[in-house]
Amino acid sequence: PPPIERSVRSALRGGGKLKFAVMATHIDSSRHLEGLFSQGLKDIAWTPSGQPWLFTDSPNDWYVKTVHPGVEIAFPTDYRGPGIDQVPTTSSDVDKLDGLAGQVTRTSFFVANVNGVLRVQGTLCTRKQVFWSTEDGIPVASNKISVLHRLIRPKIDRSALALYLMPSLPQQPLADRTHWKGINAVFAGNWLKISGSSARNVRWWSDPGRDLEFKEGAVAVRSSLNSALLNATAASDIVSVDLSGGMDSTSLCFVLHDLGRTFAPFRTSSLSASNDETRRAHGVAQSYGWSLRELRPLAEYSSTFDLAPETSVPALYEGPIAWAASRRYLDDLALAIAKSGSNLHFMGLGGDELFDYMPGTVRSLWLESAPRALGIIRHLQTSRRIKGRTLLRAALRGDSYQQTLERVSLAMQQRTKADASDRYSWVPPMEIPHWFSDEGRALVIEKFSTIAAHPPAPLGNDPLAQQTIESITFQGGVLRQLSEVYAASGIDWQAPLTDIEVLRAVLRSRASARFHPDNDKPLLAAAVGSAAPHDFYHKRRRGDFTTDVHVEHGKRRRALFDELSESALADLGIVDHAAMRAAVYEPSSTDLGLFDAEHIVTAERWLRSVEQITGRN
Template structure:
């Protein structure tokens, strides 16, 4: 089974899409008023809903319960594209919006960044936009752009919006707050979204948040074909979604994973939550499904290509690739075609300590007083806290500092994290060329020096959501190829806006755990879980997986394409894999490196032995791709 996608065109499109991107019986085509192809989409997992009024067309692609009648009504009531698309954006769900008036096509994703828009110039001079950079690369004859893989090696994740580059030449990513305008001969963008003012109290904001969450889950319950499934870790995010599903009368089964760590208590809390909610719960033991890095390679270090995946971007969650595919098959076997998960909840409901830097600018004494409990908890010296709060770097200055120091070793001690983000570092085994590639890519970004929001804490929430949308794309594609749509209600725009509207002061670090979500759910939510103070942690499973698969990982980098392109030092990398890799930062860097290596091996021709001094392997012909098993 394939993954769903859409593509829309400016001007007359006379070419054909590659056969490898979907079966004919799953492809839907919408025409503009002149009869030319306007939107082509694979609707295996997402709905394509459209209406017209004269030469005007409006279409939604994604998770929505709106029908053609509702869209036709919007067309009648809104004559200009801006007000029309704003009205469509207020509909519940998660979807792309596409509109044409016969001359100009407007394309919009989601402010959360989950539904991204990519664009490229076609060989015939027209433009195309899609949610799949891989499809555009194949359509427009783009080749892999290996230097952008350096971006994927950065840890922690680089800020969203610093570059619009993708891993394909000529294919660009549209910032989440921008709308694309395509005409026959040109293309431009316009800003369509700004974060709402965070001015509601918890008492005022909680009902609004609850309404948005309930509507988001209701869309999934109303549109799913048959049974649903959902994660239920016993944490506040997943438990809230399952509780709302039950409130809609949805037929669903919940799933939780046990780990090898005896202190990991997700299954215990999930069982409590399932009893309160009254839903079926399946518990996967550590030996029931593959573990981290299991099944990635065969004993010779050759990639196992039986796990279907695409080439849009490196899979940065690659250590659980085989695990996630196995889980998706279990969800499908339970009768589910839609699986709900709580990704995005942490970014929405956990306010970053950078809040205190925001506060320091207007009320320094209050900021110092309120940060003390958090500073004691994290063992930040008072003098260090004061120095960092009073630094007052602009976003552009902070970026410049990160770029200057990105190649330096990670410090032994952690400074107070009250700035625009955590410090950037390339892996210990990365080369100077990696650092230079990162610096050059930042220079390509249209938003360089422009934060996602004026306030640091809001900026970090948006960066977390939007970067998460980018990094989750390969996982969502993998699960679709196994027959299951990964659905993420916390990344619906209505939920994002409701959460951001709550005062940061009432959700600041140190008060309580996710107070906005807790307030939204406490009226009738599962009481036991709302009082939970622990969070499941997976580092022991990761270390077991590395140890179990160390020989395969070493073989994977025996003749590394990352090394051939000068991005990693293979000797140092293999030495680190042989070691225990104790620091969490090092295991996270390994996963990013494995994801980048896997992407290169899939996107480029198989490496052949080459003499010393020979140039790296050339890219495969444009449009070529591996077929999923």
């Protein structure tokens, strides 16, 4: 096998090109073998009896090694980290490879065959995700939904599409769904165990607990961020990075500069007069001597309310694209990145989730220190205009994760209005939009009731940790979709703040580390330290692109209303056609109303594209 330390400038660059599948060996698996071979996959690992179990379209980009009689491991050579020989791999139990698998899946996939039992694992943030399906008693796993789709030819899962349209949704208990019946995703924090004809999720992740004081947490965050950036850039002469002027992406620029890495910064801007990130970005770039590449304002690219079909076939397998409204901007950004000579681009995704206030913060603060929580509750009451009584009820509420899910499920069934304090619990209230059909409402209630009765154990020990981890897994999915759609560009899209070691460092820090009377994101500010200007993290208004969305909606709403005279969503029975059109034409004045309209358009666009390109409904 090629040495793992080699510079990776192959088809793996971009992350979306590599395709692999893992299949349990069966005597009647010839049809599945033919299905994999017909997709350009070649077998690269075999059992002692000569039966193939690992297949890929890039054989030269895999490291395969027999580490013990009956124990074979494999992973792509985009793994970046310590030498693999530093980790003992003599276990003959597939459940006892956590140390090795955890090391590799910081950045890549890990697979193992231990005496016929298979282990398939991706990253915690789901940027490297494993999907699986079973047909004729044969489980097949892959990093590509398209591989499984071509094997089993599934129908669209209406329940998954109805859940996608919900304005608020917990990520973890629904994380196994794709938009295709019979194709599942492995839960975040789990690996897939394939033994004979069975396939099941096995939990490997555990919350590290809060054991670091503020200064210790800042050191841990900076150390893990340095490690993530150095590992990622080891094989790249020049990288590119977003420099929005906001705290997260700009912090990456500060750290890269401090590490002596050369980078090309890019940004776009907003039409909003209250968004001062442009001024901040220009000031930082000038101060540090960075040559800032600035693209047109985001509103000039936006396709938030555009029903033009998606033409990227790989994107269709992923379902409705989370960032579809920014597609035209990203097209230009990818071209500009390639012209700069970079094949590795960093984004600031994950920063708000790690370092800012989240709804579950109040309860977690109370568990940490009631006196300190009272002071912060008072601050939230005045700064965010939230009733103190509401926050106090949320702090005192001791419901478990399952109890919260059960309460939310019951409220949906009975159509009762959520208590204001419910917004600050483990799971946000789930209010089914009025434009759902009775059938669509029933699909959501049935799915969520089943989950609430038998939920997975929470990923976090408290509401704040749970929501932080869930949000990071969502951002990882955005990165995965980017890599899928822009695979041909050769760009590796990364968000270092979603790195598992950065996440662990934040989770080990106190909940109160997210609050400071003078600074925004104080833990991030302390981690970056003197690499940033001394006043960069001082309290300020956040970047806001809502104005751009309002402007676009005003321009498009009449045409959009006419274009929705026929609706694929209505044909599937998920929405009430007339109510849905009215909601898109005249959403409420709140951001939530525009969010509803955006989700409707994104789902409708996807359905129309699926019908046009794949001929399926």
